[in-house]
Amino acid sequence: MSTGYKKVRLTHNAFVYNKHGKVVKSGLRIKVLKRGKLLKALKNAKIVKINGKRYYQIGKNQFVKVANFEITTHVVHLRARIKGNKKTRAYDRSGKFNKHYVRPSFTYTFNEKAKINGKTYYKIAGTNN
Structure with missing residues (x-):
């Protein structure tokens, strides 16, 4: 990466x-x-x-x-499993919560990396999250 x-x-x-x-x-x-x-x-x-x-x-x-x-943003090709046992909030391109969640213990493919308001975010492939 x-x-x-x-x-x-x-x-x-x-x-x-x-x-x-x-x-x-x-x-x-x-x-x-x-x-x-x-x-x-x-x-x-x-x-x-x-x-x-x-x-x-x-x-x-x-x-x-x-x-x-x-x-x-930067293009990345990354697969990762979400840790924990609670659902995690998903955010839009401006860093605002968009009323979606990612599932715990589920593997996602990420295709972009961006720094928004000083925090690093990864975009889930095929979504706007």
């Missing part, structure tokens, strides 16, 4: 905000990051909440909404 850098890609043009949640302007121009840009710098980026919304900090007093990004 190889591990590399997590990359995030902008899914559409994104405004840059300050620590108060206001759009950053330079004169009359609004600061925008262009769609499709890959940002390796966000590998260890801090996610902060401003006015109840989640942002990546991309620089000093510069933030971009997390919803504007797509995480590029």
Whole structure:
């Protein structure tokens, strides 16, 4: 299993905000990051909440909404058995519980690895879990 850098890609043009949640302007121009840009710098980026919304900090007093990004995961080929005797929660791509569980003492095949909010997750092949 190889591990590399997590990359995030902008899914559409994104405004840059300050620590108060206001759009950053330079004169009359609004600061925008262009769609499709890959940002390796966000590998260890801090996610902060401003006015109840989640942002990546991309620089000093510069933030971009997390919803504007797509995480590029690593392909893995792994089979593993879930330990324990209780069912385990499953999560979606954003790291939120999706009301599904994985069965204990059952072998699953995993095909992706991603780090979301500092935690490592493995995607169960053929599902969105």
